[in-house]
Amino acid sequence: MRIVQINGGAKGSTGKIMMGIAEVARAQGHEVMCASPITTTNRDAGEDCGYYRIGTFNSRRLNVALARITGFNGCFAWFETYKLLKKIDEFKPDIIHLHSLHNSYINLPMLFSYIKKHEIPVVWTLHDCWAFTGQCPHFTMAKCDKWRTGCFNCPQYKEYPEALYDNTKRMWRLKKKWFTGVKNLTVVTPSKWLANLVNESYLNEYPVKVINNGIDLHVFKPTENEYRNKWGVKEGQKVILGVSFGWGVKKGLDCFIRLASELDGNLFKIVLVGTDEKIDKKLPASIITIHRTQNQKELAGIYTAADVFVNPTREEVLGLVNVEAQACGIPVITFRTGGSPECIDENSGVVVDSYEEMLEAIINNNCADVSRITCINSACRFSEKVKYGDYIKLYSDMVGGF
Secondary structure (H helix, E strand, C coil): CEEEEECCCCCHHHHHHHHHHHHHHHHCCCEEEEEEECCCCCCCCCHHHCEEEECCHHHHHHHHHHHHHHCCCCCCCHHHHHHHHHHHHHHCCCEEEECCCCCCCCCHHHHHHHHHHHCCCEEEECCCCHHHCCCCCCCCCCCCCHHHCCCCCCCCCCCCCCCCCCCHHHHHHHHHHHHCCCCCEEEEECCHHHHHHHCCCCCCCCCEEECCCCECCCCCCCCCCCHHHHCCCCCCCEEEEEECCCCCHHHCHHHHHHHHHHCCCCCEEEEEEEECHHHHCCCCCCCEEEECCCCHHHHHHHHHHCCEEEECCCCCCCCHHHHHHHHCCCCEEEECCCCHHHHCCCCCEEEECCHHHHHHHHHCCCCCCCCHHHHHHHHHHHEHHHHHHHHHHHHHHHHCCC
16 A cells, blocks of 8 residues: 555654554555654654655744634645645555644645545544644633534634634634545544544544554563662652643643642652653642653653552543553553543553542552552553554555555
């Protein structure tokens, strides 16, 4: 097969998925072209590995600015999209795999007009809710369900992808027009939770398949480390770990601040990964902070050094940090939010409905009966190689078998 993938980046969580699928596909003899906008983090991705950069730094800045000023996200980047579609024409793909399309790096009406005209089979992995809203990628905390019938008076239009004016009413109608009516399109979601939302949206004309995101089980496993000594953990003291790469209320930062004040410091020590100097200033001195790390083996050691992983996320499509912790043998306590509970079973953690329940679960050691081996076994469901292989099988089914 000849496969084209398009995503908002070549690095980060969604970029890693795109590149991982490409690697597995090439190993099976397929040809793959990956395309994403140029950023400071993907300069090392070269054409020799089938990678195509969309636009330039300056064109990206211009298109983001135009979208921010007007509220029309995905309505610009005409020249960049024309060049991309010309490149796709030359590549002659059997299937196109779309990932994250927001934040103004591609012209959406041009892209979908091309797809409809050429009747190329499409897989579209939704990594958030943006595809069926007027603008926002998440709406759980806003408690908004306008996306079901048509967005307007958006409470979040100044948030990512931010705009100066609320044009969500028109954008919802435009996106519905652009994104519906594709002859052969399958929507993929990382969780059943998101799949259920898709089936309640204007994308419900398409088949929806759940393929969980995966992790590298060769990296995320119990890993020898000296972190407990480094953190000064006393005998009998339990380490509570939190990991995020965008700390704030949505990720439950306030819950850790409360835990620090309400838990006995002689019995518990809190460690947070993914903070920065700005976040550190908001935290009590008793919380140990580790700034963002790109070293996954180091992160596996940090997981292994903990006694329990706490994830008070309030907006989550799946929650791979839950899986990473389990793969390192650590039980999880998480909120019943989005797809986060789908990562947990009775042998790997506890799902709670409130901060008070979370606090009680920690104090009462509700994960006492959860063993390291059952956590590891639970995480095996999320092998990234298996998940990437599921995509290749989906491609083959959609194009008639290869």
